[in-house]
Amino acid sequence: MQPLDKSVYGPFQLYYDHALEMWCKDPANAGKQMSLHSVPQMVSYAFQKAFTPAKILPGFKSTGIYPMDRNIFPDHKFMPTYSADRPAPIPNRDEPASDSDSERRHTATTSPAPSKLDTFTSLKEIRPFPKAPARTEGPKKRKAVMSAILTSTPEKLSSQTVTISAAGPSKPKKLHYDADDDEGSQQCSGKTFGWNK
Template identity: 30%
Template sequence: MDESGFSTVQNQTKRIVATKGRKQVGTLSSAERGQHFTAVCCMNAIGQYVPPTLIFPRKNMKKELTDKAPTGCVGLPSESGWMTGEHFLTWLKHFVKYSKPNSSDNKVLLILDGHSSHKHLSALEYAKENNIVLFCLPPHCTHRVQPLDVTFFGPLTTYYNSEVTKWFRSHPGRTITHYQVGELFKEAHVKSATVSNATKGFAATGIFPFNEDVFPEWIFIPSETTNNEINSNNSLEPVEFMESIPSNSEPISSKTASAEPMPSTSSTQNSTVNYFDEIHLKDKTVNDNLSYEK
């Protein structure tokens, strides 16, 4: 399961169809800032979906908000419009209704991220009592190992923005409120909640069928920056990167090296100041020309 935020206005249009050669191309969009809401979705490895849950930023819930929403959809009010621990407990009860984990021999594995709302004590106790095993994904990697993020939320967002654009064209001069998003979200959810998207999501992440080599080696290269050795004092020692030095070169001592900078010269006609330094290293003169812009 995972959550994703949506708005009552469409995002920036990516593609616009127009005749070739036109210099100005326009599209219909809303001038309003829009109001956000949260959609909670869940799917399994064989292409089955739990009816979504919509969280609206309001104190009291009205049934009219979910009149034309997807079948079985649940609406929840929230002052912020985002998931909280209490809402996650309510969603778990909605999840048990469709997953039906009956006994200890028929447990359900629920894969989710490490958001604080998923660690609410009452929700954890309810999951344990109802034979739900919660598996929390590591941080900063859900874009790779969360099936919903890999193959579902992308098409869902695209279809939802398309439905919002169609609504604006058929209702000129009007704005979308939370009372219309249920119908618009339903059309987008029907198009994106396919068996193919669900099965491909679990296969692309290596969860089912299980594939531990699903990710190539180059994906793990950024994590090498945190591979620091631990010394006897349990403190981290940063890895030092040293450039290769030719075998015939001699080490330079700080005592034998001396620097004698020359006074700088400036010109009123040119804004560039040139510095000329002569550095004597073991009877050898190295000229270092540096140029600095004012």
């Protein structure tokens, strides 16, 4: 048992409840709802009343910590509670067992209950751990490029050369000629060129 549980926290709760009652009965607080900001005031009142040396020191004495008292709690305090009430263990007797006791033991040993579990099955066999899928390579990272002001002349020229070199060598354009004898001129993909015949 903790000494502060016995001597301080119980009175602290009582003083806190008393502070709440006083707050509710105060005419200035009539009809108001208590807010989060008024809780520290209540706790301060209860703390100053409950956490005093006059209340703390008797807690150590009542639990047998100081001065040391091993017999502060009687044996009946260690008896099982009603919630965990179990029959007391029966010590082994050297007396001969009666006939009815031997018959009960004999019937219990001759008719064993059917076993529900003949072999042990682990949880891994029932539901194995999931296996991680093989790693797939993600998209390739882009090449790191230094930051630059793209509107400045050297950067602009270098970006144009990169664009031109990325496009590859230019192919010669093929011209399609349509002969038109009536006009005495040649048309080359929409443009008219005049010649002498």
